[in-house]
Amino acid sequence: MSSEEKIQNDKRAHILDVAEYLFAQQGFEAVSIREISKAADINIAMVSYYFGSKEKLYEAVVTRKLISSELILHYIERYNCSTDKLFAIVDLLTDKFFEHRNMQTIIFREMAMEQRTAMAELIANQLHQNFTIINDVIQKGIKQKEFKKVDVELTVMTIIGIVKIYTTSSPVVCKVLKTEDKELMFSKQYKLRLKKYLKELLTNHLGIK
Amino acid sequence: MSSEEKIQNDKRAHILDVAEYLFAQQGFEAVSIREISKAADINIAMVSYYFGSKEKLYEAVVTRKLISSELILHYIERYNCSTDKLFAIVDLLTDKFFEHRNMQTIIFREMAMEQRTAMAELIANQLHQNFTIINDVIQKGIKQKEFKKVDVELTVMTIIGIVKIYTTSSPVVCKVLKTEDKELMFSKQYKLRLKKYLKELLTNHLGIK
DNA sequence: CAAATTTAATTAAACGTTTGTTTAATTTGC
DNA sequence: GCAAATTAAACAAACGTTTAATTAAATTTG
Numbered sequence: 230m231s232s233e234e235k236i237q238n239d240k241r242a243h244i245l246d247v248a249e250y251l252f253a254q255q256g257f258e259a260v261s262i263r264e265i266s267k268a269a270d271i272n273i274a275m276v277s278y279y280f281g282s283k284e285k286l287y288e289a290v291v292t293r294k295l296i297s298s299e300l301i302l303h304y305i306e307r308y309n310c311s312t313d314k315l316f317a318i319v320d321l322l323t324d325k326f327f328e329h330r331n332m333q334t335i336i337f338r339e340m341a342m343e344q345r346t347a348m349a350e351l352i353a354n355q356l357h358q359n360f361t362i363i364n365d366v367i368q369k370g371i372k373q374k375e376f377k378k379v380d381v382e383l384t385v386m387t388i389i390g391i392v393k394i395y396t397t398s399s400p401v402v403c404k405v406l407k408t409e410d411k412e413l414m415f416s417k418q419y420k421l422r423l424k425k426y427l428k429e430l431l432t433n434h435l436g437i438k
Numbered sequence: 439m440s441s442e443e444k445i446q447n448d449k450r451a452h453i454l455d456v457a458e459y460l461f462a463q464q465g466f467e468a469v470s471i472r473e474i475s476k477a478a479d480i481n482i483a484m485v486s487y488y489f490g491s492k493e494k495l496y497e498a499v500v501t502r503k504l505i506s507s508e509l510i511l512h513y514i515e516r517y518n519c520s521t522d523k524l525f526a527i528v529d530l531l532t533d534k535f536f537e538h539r540n541m542q543t544i545i546f547r548e549m550a551m552e553q554r555t556a557m558a559e560l561i562a563n564q565l566h567q568n569f570t571i572i573n574d575v576i577q578k579g580i581k582q583k584e585f586k587k588v589d590v591e592l593t594v595m596t597i598i599g600i601v602k603i604y605t606t607s608s609p610v611v612c613k614v615l616k617t618e619d620k621e622l623m624f625s626k627q628y629k630l631r632l633k634k635y636l637k638e639l640l641t642n643h644l645g646i647k
Numbered sequence: 648c649a650a651a652t653t654t655a656a657t658t659a660a661a662c663g664t665t666t667g668t669t670t671a672a673t674t675t676g677c
Numbered sequence: 678g679c680a681a682a683t684t685a686a687a688c689a690a691a692c693g694t695t696t697a698a699t700t701a702a703a704t705t706t707g
Contacts, residue, residue, distance in 0.1 A: 256547070257465075257468070258464075258468040259465075259467040261691075262692080262693060272657060273658095273693090273694090275656085275657070277695075282693075338547055340606075341547060342463060344464065352610075353609040357610055360610070379638070382615055386614065387596065387600050390602065390603035391596050397546075399552070401561075401562045401566055404569075405594065422592070429643075430643050433642045434642045449682095470665080472665085472666085472667090481685080483668085486667080486668060492666095
């Protein structure tokens with residue numbers, strides 16, 4: 230990559246970062262191009278120049294950070310038993326959700342919209358792929374008598390649901406955890422607590438010895 | 439209540455219903471007063487006439503259906519042991535979330551906004567109250583050796599998280615459950631499945647005999 | 648290697664729409 | 678006939694986008 234390309238990519242990436250933050254905070258419609266431009270310290274016309282339109286900027290923001298199923302598969306292939314695979318998924322998901330919680334806010338807001346846009350479909354498919362991987366791991370674990378028989382689909386949803394509500398409902402989670410501090414809530418300490426809890430929950434639920 | 443008041447209330451309620459549906463589908467900013475008016479078959483000016491502004495209409499929509507903590511308390515007071523209380527809460531929450539899932543979509547979208555509005559604060563407080571009730575039930579159950587020792591706050595979040603992701607992420611949940619039909623997803627049958635799953639999960643997790 | 652030329656990046660201003668809200672006139676129900 | 682309900686029209690403000698002009702950078706040329 231030449232140096233000028235890097236500079237342009239930096240600027241593009243900067244706009245994407247700013248836009249992601251604002252979209253996550255307020256939602257797509259609530260954020261104006263003028264607001265993004267001001268926050269990113271660029272001219273209003275630059276968004277159209279780089280991305281074509283506000284809609285396409287949004288698409289770029291979303292697609293940039295989707296958790297690919299390849300990543301998950303690659304991450305768990307090193308483990309042999311289903312328990313280790315499942316726990317690795319818990320770690321990975323928690324890490325990714327904590328790291329990209331702005332993105333997760335956007336993604337699940339999009340999922341809450343009933344109207345099927347092309348992008349909503351894209352996200353749903355991606356999430357479904359990730360669901361399927363976790364589903365298969367649990368299914369295999371049950372088959373090999375490593376896990377008890379459970380409602381597999383809802384178990385998958387449980388994992389995602391907890392991590393999701395933790396990372397995307399911070400005002401109320403803050404209150405519940407009595408932290409009053411969002412920084413603390415997303416600290417290493419609390420991330421460990423969440424991971425530990427999830428593994429204990431799954432251990433109990435799946436009857437892991 | 440006089441007959442004309444009833445008619446006015448009906449019209450107000452009708453606007454609230456339509457607005458709730460649209461707000462849940464698209465979010466506050468994405469819905470215009472013109473769209474609401476068209477869908478509700480009223481004049482544009484009637485929203486201002488009845489509610490004052492779009493903002494106040496939104497407030498009216500949200501506050502109308504918040505699950506009051508009194509309702510929960512009243513619902514569980516008839517039960518003696520913590521297990522029965524907890525299972526009653528599972529039933530109540532599932533029912534309410536299924537019944538008012540439009541509302542839940544709006545509420546958690548508001549919670550995902552980082553900017554603290556007056557209404558976000560109101561919702562957070564309400565949710566926190568509900569959290570606290572569940573929290574207390576589990577805490578008491580542990581104290582009385584009815585439950586195993588667990589991370590109580592995260593257990594509460596688990597219950598809410600599962601019901602929430604089920605009711606407010608229907609596109610992806612549909613795919614996961616292989617129903618392809620949103621009606622089926624919110625049928626009695628599937629509601630029972632969810633309740634049963636939650637109780638089994640809690641039974642395993644809390645070591646209920 | 649500097650000057651000339653072309654391309655890319657950036658800007659301020661203006662575009663036509665749409666937004667939420669208000670006004671002032673009209674209709675409705677009692 | 679009077680008050681409440683309803684309407685169409687108009688309001689300024691904000692929206693996403695485009696334009697045409699300008700600056701900066703890259704490339705070509707002599």
